[in-house]
Amino acid sequence: MFLEGRNLTGGYGGADILKGCSIGVEKGEIVVIVGPNGAGKSTAMKAMLGMLDIREGKVLLDGEDITRLTPQDRIAKGVAFVPQTSNVFTGMSVEENLEMGAFLREDDFTGTMNEIYDLFPILREKRAQMAGELSGGQRQQVAVGRALMTQPSVLMLDEPTAGVSPIVMDELFDRILEIRETGVAVLMVEQNARQALEIADRGYVLVTGENRFTDTGQALLADPEVRASFLGG
Amino acid sequence: MMDFLNAITLFANFVFVPGLAYGAQLALGALGITLLYSILRFANFAHGDTMAFGTMVTILLTWWFQSVGIGLGPLPTALLALPVGVAVTAVVALATDRLVYKHYRQVKAPPIRLVMASVGVMFVMNGLVRFIIGPDDQRFFDGERFIIRAREFKQMTGLNEGLAIKSSQALTVVVAVVLVAALFWFLNRTRTGKSMRAFSDNEDLALLSGISPDRVVTVTWILAAGLATIAGVLYGLDKSFKPFTYFQLLLPMFAAAVVGGVGQPVGAILGGFVVAFSEVTVTYAYKKFITYLVPESWAPDGLMQLLSTDYKFAVSFIILVVVLLVRPTGLLKGKVI
Numbered sequence: 171m172f173l174e175g176r177n178l179t180g181g182y183g184g185a186d187i188l189k190g191c192s193i194g195v196e197k198g199e200i201v202v203i204v205g206p207n208g209a210g211k212s213t214a215m216k217a218m219l220g221m222l223d224i225r226e227g228k229v230l231l232d233g234e235d236i237t238r239l240t241p242q243d244r245i246a247k248g249v250a251f252v253p254q255t256s257n258v259f260t261g262m263s264v265e266e267n268l269e270m271g272a273f274l275r276e277d278d279f280t281g282t283m284n285e286i287y288d289l290f291p292i293l294r295e296k297r298a299q300m301a302g303e304l305s306g307g308q309r310q311q312v313a314v315g316r317a318l319m320t321q322p323s324v325l326m327l328d329e330p331t332a333g334v335s336p337i338v339m340d341e342l343f344d345r346i347l348e349i350r351e352t353g354v355a356v357l358m359v360e361q362n363a364r365q366a367l368e369i370a371d372r373g374y375v376l377v378t379g380e381n382r383f384t385d386t387g388q389a390l391l392a393d394p395e396v397r398a399s400f401l402g403g
Numbered sequence: 404m405m406d407f408l409n410a411i412t413l414f415a416n417f418v419f420v421p422g423l424a425y426g427a428q429l430a431l432g433a434l435g436i437t438l439l440y441s442i443l444r445f446a447n448f449a450h451g452d453t454m455a456f457g458t459m460v461t462i463l464l465t466w467w468f469q470s471v472g473i474g475l476g477p478l479p480t481a482l483l484a485l486p487v488g489v490a491v492t493a494v495v496a497l498a499t500d501r502l503v504y505k506h507y508r509q510v511k512a513p514p515i516r517l518v519m520a521s522v523g524v525m526f527v528m529n530g531l532v533r534f535i536i537g538p539d540d541q542r543f544f545d546g547e548r549f550i551i552r553a554r555e556f557k558q559m560t561g562l563n564e565g566l567a568i569k570s571s572q573a574l575t576v577v578v579a580v581v582l583v584a585a586l587f588w589f590l591n592r593t594r595t596g597k598s599m600r601a602f603s604d605n606e607d608l609a610l611l612s613g614i615s616p617d618r619v620v621t622v623t624w625i626l627a628a629g630l631a632t633i634a635g636v637l638y639g640l641d642k643s644f645k646p647f648t649y650f651q652l653l654l655p656m657f658a659a660a661v662v663g664g665v666g667q668p669v670g671a672i673l674g675g676f677v678v679a680f681s682e683v684t685v686t687y688a689y690k691k692f693i694t695y696l697v698p699e700s701w702a703p704d705g706l707m708q709l710l711s712t713d714y715k716f717a718v719s720f721i722i723l724v725v726v727l728l729v730r731p732t733g734l735l736k737g738k739v740i
Contacts, residue, residue, distance in 0.1 A: 260605070266600075
């Protein structure tokens with residue numbers, strides 16, 4: 171696997187939230203983590219980014235052990251992360267948000283910015299507007315755009331469609347499919363499990379910090395047990 | 404008509420011009436407080452004494468320049484000493500940060516503990532300044548005192564009232580305009596400035612974008628120390644330098660930052676002028692002004708002064724309390740302290 175968390179165990183200092191779960195994503199693949207509330211979906215993703223201390227297990231990026239690296243170091247290595255909430259600089263313009271995404275880059279990033287404007291044309295139109303004045307769906311686009319500015323090899327999204335309308339969700343998923351086409355490994359946690367699994371190459375079902383089911387998106391959607399327990403029938 | 408012009412001139416001379424200069428001085432001080440608050444997320448009580456420290460360094464150097472005969476002709480020699488004052492104060496501010504505040508940041512202390520630490524820094528800084536230069540009034544102004552003298556103005560216009568513009572007042576306004584323009588250019592156009600705004604806006608996301616918190620904090624201290632020193636020197640040139648007065652300036656500066664909206668640079672400037680003009684208009688004796696405007700028989704007997712100048716700090720205090728009660732975010736929707 172390109173980015174892989176093996177046997178992750180740990181939490182935020184108290185009791186373990188992750189109990190030996192393993193997650194991985196290949197380049198050009200969309201992987202979705204689903205599961206009930208409190209299953210540790212977001213926590214698993216944060217562990218991959220280095221935002222919590224894991225007691226056991228390791229995180230590998232392209233075969234290299236990055237378990238001890240800080241989130242900043244992992245971002246410098248090409249891992250990008252879009253948090254679920256407060257994921258844009260509300261008091262800064264759309265363009266400035268993208269510039270901040272490219273903060274670590276020393277080279278000319280106008281090309282990347284144009285690619286992002288091509289991917290999300292509405293952002294080009296609203297480039298001078300404050301991100302805080304945009305609609306929920308547009309904000310998510312800014313958030314994803316900001317993360318893509320480093321030209322990452324892995325893009326992690328924590329519930330990108332939380333709080334947006336079904337139409338906006340479909341559009342966002344279409345964009346994520348386009349991002350996959352560029353060879354980026356996409357890992358996301360989703361509350362809208364059914365729709366997310368439809369676009370996913372593979373899916374992980376987590377329950378209480380452990381792997382319960384792992385299969386292709388279609389297979390998970392077809393599995394009667396998964397449907398009954400996690401997809402509402 | 405003559406009476407009306409006399410009234411306007413009188414008002415400009417005693418209220419508008421002094422208020423403008425005082426407002427610009429407060430605005431520069433409040434800008435430092437607001438910058439520090441938006442990046443370090445605590446209200447720095449030592450800001451007034453940082454101002455005193457920076458001014459003291461500048462004064463000592465100015466005296467030395469004066470003693471060896473180096474000057475700027477019509478301009479005050481203090482301008483020559485100012486860059487050194489700014490640099491020394493910035494170094495002291497950074498040293499204080501490493502010595503005191505850094506620890507509280509690392510242990511993620513609640514803001515109130517940082518505020519209390521800044522009160523400690525305030526006392527130390529205050530003591531240091533009194534120890535070095537003494538608690539007394541110091542004057543360090545030299546060069547041309549006036550741009551327009553009241554007598555010249557009277558001769559030019561034929562009015563009874565004169566309008567005097569001190570060069571320190573003009574200097575204050577010019578320096579403040581240049582400084583504010585440069586600061587806004589820095590915050591809105593440069594990579595470092597933008598990273599400061601990003602850090603203030605959303606610290607977690609700034610860290611995720613690879614913005615270095617140490618660098619942002621360092622630049623913020625340098626800017627705040629620089630603004631404080633320049634504001635202090637301008638105030639000292641305009642009036643005089645006394646450590647206790649500078650400590651007292653903390654209140655109007657805070658009021659200015661809160662009125663404008665803490666964390667909003669534009670608000671700090673706006674707040675500076677709101678506080679300054681409130682103070683000056685409320686403590687001005689309007690007797691003569693009104694006498695010009697009303698028929699002779701209506702002329703007031705009293706001073707027509709709303710508040711004695713001794714109570715001018717009450718004005719800042721009232722503004723502060725009212726704003727916190729009625730609109731805690733300030734005029735421009737800043738953060739709530």
